[in-house]
Amino acid sequence: xxxxxxxxxxxxxxLGTAAxxxxxxxxxxxxxSAAQMRDAGSGIYMQNNGLAVLTEIGAHDRALEGAFQGLxxxxxxxxxxxxxxxxxxxxxxxxxIPRRNLQAALLEAAEAAGVKIVMSATVVDALAEGTLLFxxxxxxxxxxxxxxxxxxxxxxxxxxxxxxxxRIDDWCHRTIVRATQDDMPPEARQRCIECWNGTRRLxxxxxxxxxxxxxxVALESDVEAHDxxxxxxxxxxxxxxxxxxxxxxxxxxTWNQFSLIKCKRWSAGRTCILGDxxxxxxxxxxxxxxxxxxxxxxxxxxxxxxxDPRDIPEALAAWExxxxxxxxxxxxxxxxxxxxxxxxxxxxxxFLRTVFTIPWVLSNxxxxxxxPAIIHTDWRPRATxxxxxxxxxxxxx
Numbered sequence: 104x105x106x107x108x109x110x111x112x113x114x115x116x117x118l119g120t121a122a123x124x125x126x127x128x129x130x131x132x133x134x135x136s137a138a139q140m141r142d143a144g145s146g147i148y149m150q151n152n153g154l155a156v157l158t159e160i161g162a163h164d165r166a167l168e169g170a171f172q173g174l175x176x177x178x179x180x181x182x183x184x185x186x187x188x189x190x191x192x193x194x195x196x197x198x199x200i201p202r203r204n205l206q207a208a209l210l211e212a213a214e215a216a217g218v219k220i221v222m223s224a225t226v227v228d229a230l231a232e233g234t235l236l237f238x239x240x241x242x243x244x245x246x247x248x249x250x251x252x253x254x255x256x257x258x259x260x261x262x263x264x265x266x267x268x269x270r271i272d273d274w275c276h277r278t279i280v281r282a283t284q285d286d287m288p289p290e291a292r293q294r295c296i297e298c299w300n301g302t303r304r305l306x307x308x309x310x311x312x313x314x315x316x317x318x319x320v321a322l323e324s325d326v327e328a329h330d331x332x333x334x335x336x337x338x339x340x341x342x343x344x345x346x347x348x349x350x351x352x353x354x355x356x357t358w359n360q361f362s363l364i365k366c367k368r369w370s371a372g373r374t375c376i377l378g379d380x381x382x383x384x385x386x387x388x389x390x391x392x393x394x395x396x397x398x399x400x401x402x403x404x405x406x407x408x409x410x411d412p413r414d415i416p417e418a419l420a421a422w423e424x425x426x427x428x429x430x431x432x433x434x435x436x437x438x439x440x441x442x443x444x445x446x447x448x449x450x451x452x453x454f455l456r457t458v459f460t461i462p463w464v465l466s467n468x469x470x471x472x473x474x475p476a477i478i479h480t481d482w483r484p485r486a487t488x489x490x491x492x493x494x495x496x497x498x499x500x
Contacts, residue, residue: 106245106409106410107130107246108131108245108247108248108406109134109248110134110248110250111249111250111251111252111257112134112251113134113135113137113140113141114206114395115206115396116251116377116379116398118213119160119396120249120402122162122209122212122218123159125213125218130217131216132220133219134235135223136226140210141206144202144277144355145357146199146200146201146202146310146314147200147392148198148199149167149170149198149205150197150393151473152390152394152471153396154198155475155476156399160209160400161212161215162208162209166200166204167198169204170200171198171308171309172196173189173294174190174191175189175294175295176189176294178299181299181448186456187456187459189295199308199310201316226238226252226258227257229257230261231371231372232372232373233245233247246412248373249374250380251376251395254379254380258376259376259380262374264367264381265364266365266367267364269362270360271361273321273322273360274321274322274328275361275386276333277316277318277319277356277358278317279314279317279355280317280351281314281315282313284312287309288343299443300341301448302321302325302445303320304319304321305318305319305341305344306320317348333348333351363434364382364384368423369422373412375419375422377399378398381398384434384437385441390433394429396476398426401422401480405419407479411484411486414486417484417485418484421482429470435467436467440468
């Protein structure tokens with residue numbers, strides 16, 4: 104009989120990890136606090152590492168139905184002129200899709216693998232022996248418990264794993280508007296566009312043939328920019344995109360504040376955390392979902408050869424050793440790119456033109472997408488490795 108895992112959180116990290124574990128023979132249950140799966144009105148970028156995981160768990164084709172794959176990301180300055188044209192190295196993919204597509208694909212992949220989904224189950228506490236405790240007073244216990252429960256993770260708090268949680272002074276309005284490539288000005292077609300002006304930033308991201316994802320980022324102190332009606336505040340900042348702002352529906356605009364989370368470690372006993380619960384970062388390099396998926400896949404790979412629950416803490420430590428360095432590179436560079444908002448406009452233009460020609464900088468920014476996802480590993484628990492060596496010796500005799 105296989106081992107059992109319970110997961111708090113039915114988002115990208117939770118469902119991706121659940122599918123990866125279940126496809127390796129684990130019995131998996133996902134507990135989601137909401138009454139129905141979330142359908143956030145936003146888009147999301149997928150790059151090589153995340154796409155490899157989607158392929159492995161059987162979610163790729165569903166997630167990428169109608170996806171937008173253009174020429175890459177274009178950078179524009181305060182005057183609307185192109186600072187950096189879109190460019191993708193050979194073999195590099197930058198795909199943009201509605202978050203709802205990704206969520207639906209992960210849910211279908213998890214259920215197809217045999218994952219049980221329990222809705223309206225709010226986790227409020229956790230124990231290191233693989234236990235989740237719920238708001239209604241019940242609890243669930245398994246060989247492995249995983250907290251994929253966001254930046255305010257009750258699992259992280261309960262286990263005392265947090266080193267610090269920094270609330271960054273940037274807010275973001277997100278929404279999806281109706282627009283086709285034919286609606287776009289000719290010079291703006293077949294690309295994702297990042298626009299800068301002062302401390303404000305705008306992402307214009309097509310996500311299929313008929314929708315464009317908008318992300319409007321401003322400092323917390325920029326009170327006018329927080330108005331979901333947008334109005335003259337953003338029209339004056341990015342006048343060339345006023346026609347898209349006019350299509351925004353205030354009731355469909357969501358907002359959130361960015362966070363940076365660092366943990367002392369990612370696990371205690373047989374309970375661990377991943378995704379935003381373990382390593383939240385501002386979305387400046389588009390790797391939040393990618394790292395949640397790749398870390399979840401790697402976790403499943405390190406659990407693949409575990410047959411005794413007593414070996415799970417060792418497997419969790421090996422998994423963190425393998426994945427934490429790359430995750431911290433992503434966090435560090437996501438913060439570095441955020442600092443561009445404080446540069447004078449002309450200096451920022453010059454900086455962007457220069458910095459993206461430096462191979463060392465590019466290798467760090469692209470480290471995650473250029474690193475193959477860990478789908479299988481030769482790692483074995485020490486007890487298993489010792490037994491295998493002993494049996495091999497006996498066979499040789």
